[in-house]
Amino acid sequence: MTSAKEGPLLEVRGIRKSFLSGTRQVDVLKGIEMSVAAGRLTMLRGRSGSGKTTLLNLMGGLDRPSEGEVLFRSRPLHQWSDKRLTVVRRKEIGFIFQAFALLPLLTARENVELSLRMAGVPRTEWKERVARCLDLVGLTKRAFHRPSELSGGEQQRVAIAKAIAHRPLLLLADEPTAELDSLMAARIIAVFREVVEAERIAICMTTHDSTLWGAADVVYQMVDGRIVPE
Numbered sequence: 423m424t425s426a427k428e429g430p431l432l433e434v435r436g437i438r439k440s441f442l443s444g445t446r447q448v449d450v451l452k453g454i455e456m457s458v459a460a461g462r463l464t465m466l467r468g469r470s471g472s473g474k475t476t477l478l479n480l481m482g483g484l485d486r487p488s489e490g491e492v493l494f495r496s497r498p499l500h501q502w503s504d505k506r507l508t509v510v511r512r513k514e515i516g517f518i519f520q521a522f523a524l525l526p527l528l529t530a531r532e533n534v535e536l537s538l539r540m541a542g543v544p545r546t547e548w549k550e551r552v553a554r555c556l557d558l559v560g561l562t563k564r565a566f567h568r569p570s571e572l573s574g575g576e577q578q579r580v581a582i583a584k585a586i587a588h589r590p591l592l593l594l595a596d597e598p599t600a601e602l603d604s605l606m607a608a609r610i611i612a613v614f615r616e617v618v619e620a621e622r623i624a625i626c627m628t629t630h631d632s633t634l635w636g637a638a639d640v641v642y643q644m645v646d647g648r649i650v651p652e
């Protein structure tokens with residue numbers, strides 16, 4: 423659990439982000455303040471183009487802000503070198519994107535194993551951890567299937583297992599249910615709740631699906647590059 427003393431896992435302070443589109447400057451994020459608490463499910467809601475993906479990318483160090491700070495465990499992630507960010511992303515932050523990031527030639531269990539290998543987890547721990555993660559997402563019976571032999575929802579659940587296998591502190595998910603039907607979307611969110619509660623991993627996800635917001639511990643609403651009250 424996060425105590426007040428511990429502070430938030432991730433803090434976004436006064437973030438602005440602008441892009442150059444030809445000669446024109448586009449201001450996408452216009453002063454964002456938000457935080458993600460350890461072991462909580464946080465959702466960013468907002469219309470297409472409101473800046474959710476841009477913000478999530480900054481939170482994971484995939485891009486840098488034009489102004490402001492991103493503090494990960496009270497440390498300035500936005501100032502770190504690419505090399506340091508790569509290490510942090512391999513070990514402490516997991517990602518799930520809309521397009522399922524699975525390697526097509528590997529089975530579900532091999533895909534999950536890969537993130538343990540990348541994070542430098544000792545080989546002796548792989549078998550148990552892979553089994554635990556596939557069990558958590560309800561796919562023990564599909565362990566030896568390749569992605570092409572799985573449904574979209576099943577592939578997304580393997581992607582979740584892969585993203586949490588190395589026990590990151592934070593999981594960032596960009597529209598993880600966008601390509602799924604409503605039943606499967608609800609199932610993915612149930613898996614997220616299980617991950618938050620059983621593994622104490624913080625999850626921050628974007629979604630414009632109003633049926634999912636009720637499952638969050640905290641919801642931030644984004645409108646045109648700003649966070650506005652619910």
Ligand SMILES: Nc1ncnc2c1ncn2[C@@H]1O[C@H](COP(=O)(O)OP(=O)(O)OP(=O)(O)O)[C@@H](O)[C@H]1O
Pocket residue numbers: 441442443448450468469470471472473474475476477
């Ligand atoms: N690299 C870039 N260069 C120029 N403009 C960009 C760039 N990245 C994003 N934008 C613009 O920033 C705005 C916000 O994009 P973003 O993808 O963050 O929105 P979003 O809320 O995630 O939308 P969606 O729900 O459709 O994914 C859009 O108008 C987009 O065109």
